[in-house]
Amino acid sequence: MEPTTTSYLVLAALLFGIGATGLMIRRNPLVMFMCIELMxxxxxxxxxxxATRFSDIDGQTxxxxxxxxxxxxxxxxxxxxxxxxxxxxxxxxxxxxxxxx
Amino acid sequence: MELIVxxxxxxxxxxxxxxxxxxxxxxxxxxxxxxxxFGVAVHFVSMEAHFLAAVQVIVYAGAIVVLxxxxxxxxxxxxxxxxxxxxxxxxxxxxxxxGAGVTVLVAGAVVRGADTLGRESVVSAPGDSNIRALARxxxxxxxxxxxxxxxxxxxxxxxTVVLTRRVKKSEG
Numbered sequence: 001m002e003p004t005t006t007s008y009l010v011l012a013a014l015l016f017g018i019g020a021t022g023l024m025i026r027r028n029p030l031v032m033f034m035c036i037e038l039m040x041x042x043x044x045x046x047x048x049x050x051a052t053r054f055s056d057i058d059g060q061t062x063x064x065x066x067x068x069x070x071x072x073x074x075x076x077x078x079x080x081x082x083x084x085x086x087x088x089x090x091x092x093x094x095x096x097x098x099x100x101x
Numbered sequence: 102m103e104l105i106v107x108x109x110x111x112x113x114x115x116x117x118x119x120x121x122x123x124x125x126x127x128x129x130x131x132x133x134x135x136x137x138x139f140g141v142a143v144h145f146v147s148m149e150a151h152f153l154a155a156v157q158v159i160v161y162a163g164a165i166v167v168l169x170x171x172x173x174x175x176x177x178x179x180x181x182x183x184x185x186x187x188x189x190x191x192x193x194x195x196x197x198x199x200g201a202g203v204t205v206l207v208a209g210a211v212v213r214g215a216d217t218l219g220r221e222s223v224v225s226a227p228g229d230s231n232i233r234a235l236a237r238x239x240x241x242x243x244x245x246x247x248x249x250x251x252x253x254x255x256x257x258x259x260x261t262v263v264l265t266r267r268v269k270k271s272e273g
Contacts, residue, residue, distance in 0.1 A: 001104055002103040002104060003103060003107040004215075004218075005218050006211060006212065006215040006218060007107065008144065008148070009211040010208050010211050010212065011111050011114065011144075013204065013207040013208040013211050014115060014204060014208060015114060015115070015137070016203075016204070016207060017200055017201070017203050017204025017205075017207065017208070018115070018118040018119060018121075018122060018200075019118065020199075020203050020204075021122060021196065021197060021199075021200025021201070021204070022118075022121060022122035022200075024192075024196030024197075024199060024200060025122065025193055025196050025197065025200075026122065030127050030130075030169060030172065030173060031121065031127055031130050033169070034121050034130055034131065034134045034169065035121060035122065037134060037138075037161070037165065038118050038137060041137065041138065041141050041161075044141065044153075044157075045141055048144075048145055048148050048150045048153060049148060052148045052149060052150070053218060057234045057235055057238045058238060058242070060150055060152075060153055060231075060235055060238075061235065061238045061239055061242075061243055063150075063153055064153065064156070064235070064239065065246060065250060067153075067156060067157070067160055067161070068250040068253065068254065069250075069253065070161075070165070071160060071165060071254070071257075072253050072254055072256075072257035073257075074165050074168060074169075075257045075258065075261050076260055076261055076264075078168060078169070078172045078261075079260070079264040079265045080264060081172065081176075082172060082175070082176065082264075082265050083264050083265055085176045089176075089177075
């Protein structure tokens with residue numbers, strides 16, 4: 001017995017759900033970023049599973065672009081977090097509500 | 102054999118993901134993220150996506166997690182999160198219920214739609230080598246998007262340098 005495409009898709013769904021739950025539960029901005037990475041990886045897993053199932057390489061190309069965008073997003077996001085934390089050490093995401101005008 | 106690899110890698114992925122959500126210490130959460138990323142890389146290998154598996158290990162587990170750990174150490178937030186302050190009551194229980202609902206709905210939709218995929222197993226015989234096929238797709242059909250990613254990376258790096266730069270004559 002071998003794992004089917006559906007088993008990979010179910011695993012990706014579970015991973016996506018865990019990431020979404022963590023994004024809503026946690027308040028540390030760094031951990032919330034990690035949860036976004038979990039959700040991106042779930043989507044990558046779906047892309048590769050279906051690309052292999054249909055023997056179409058375009059799914060893997062999409063995963064390549066997702067990885068590039070994820071790297072750029074992490075760099076910019078961590079830059080923003082650093083500049084916020086430098087001014088207010090120990091800030092959680094709720095403290096940013098003070099930014100409203 | 103395939104099934105054993107699948108079960109072991111899935112256990113890695115799911116336990117690492119639960120660790121990211123549950124660990125109080127951000128450093129431990131980052132290590133859970135490494136476990137998850139390696140598990141996904143194992144899945145990529147077993148689905149014949151060798152290049153993406155290598156990129157997953159190098160870029161994600163190598164660069165991104167190291168960046169996370171660097172920022173955690175730099176900011177000194179590697180202590181436990183203070184969970185006694187609750188700005189929004191009921192937020193955590195509602196979030197947990199919502200997350201479980203999303204998980205069940207997506208997984209249920211996948212299982213219901215399983216018939217449209219047929220019973221064929223994932224691993225099929227690829228005609229061409231993985232890297233060559235990927236390169237052909239990337240440099241012919243998607244060459245414009247590939248060039249745009251280089252612009253995106255340059256903009257991201259320059260923007261981050263501007264964001265985190267210390268201005269000499271600032272009041273702080």
